[in-house]
Amino acid sequence: MRILFLVICAFSYPFFSFSQKGLELTINNSINFSFILNQNDQQEASILSRTSIGNTSLVTVGHNFSKTLGIATGLGFTYLQQNYVQTTTAKQLKILQETSFRALTYIRLPLLFRISSSPNAPVQFFMRLGPHLDALITARGRTKYPFNSGRSDKKIDYRDQYGSTEQPLNIFNNFVFGASIDLGAKIQLSELFDLLILAHFESSLTNLEGESAPRYFPSDFRAVTPNDYILVRRHTHGLMVGLNIGLTYRLQSDSMFYQPRSRYRSRYWRAQ
Secondary structure (H helix, E strand, C coil): HHHHHHHHHHHHHHHHHHHCCCEEEEEEEEEEEEEECCHHHHHHHCEECCCCEEEEEEEEEECCCCEEEEEEEEEEEEEEEEEEEEECCCCCCCHCCCEEEEEEEEEEEEEEEEEEEECCCCCEEEEEEEEEEEEEEEEEEEEEECCCCEEEECCEECCEEEEECCCCCCCCCCCEEEEEEEEEEEEEEECCEEEEEEEEEEEECCCCCCCCHCCCCCCCEEEEEEEEEHHHHHCEEEEEEEEEEEEEECCHHHHHCCCCCCCCHHHHHHHC
């Protein structure tokens, strides 16, 4: 928690350094095609990846350095999922298929640099991009068997798995660094509100999985000695592509703190 607090402070510093010049609040949500990509999974003949849907929601507060450049930070929520189907049942009716998924949820701390075209235009180009830190909340999976298999569906909480020494296993890393970019249009609704319609792309930059992942997912054998080996698994990326819809509210902080002098006070001083 101490590390997370320090990271929040570091990400928030650029905003607080310039917040006295004006604020811009943005709320947005993106519905995405979601991918958890690993070369071992792709080479595994017994499973096939299926279309998966994820989500990213953000609330950010930003400062504009000029009419076209700005910076923002805030807090977000991310849901990443990958669906699979057993190869031997892939062409069967849906109720006869053996399917599974892995799903991860994160709290997101973004740092976004924003670029836009002329602010006076009713419709303008808008782009924002930057790094983010994701803190893992949940990591779950489920296997759903065909209704005629006689087997009960299997659920697993990857954050609640323990080794032989009763130590928790690091299947998915608690912190993941990534980057995102949004491109599209900013539509002026009024003097204070703008609508954002953006294409969204994001990717993890560090491995989603920890050292215990080879125990649970397809892996390679690596010889340590002629009579011994270990399981290793390639780097796992999280990737999402989709549509981002947002609403921006501009608030000049100067107007919040400016208080005109009372007319009665000014008359009193003039009378003196």
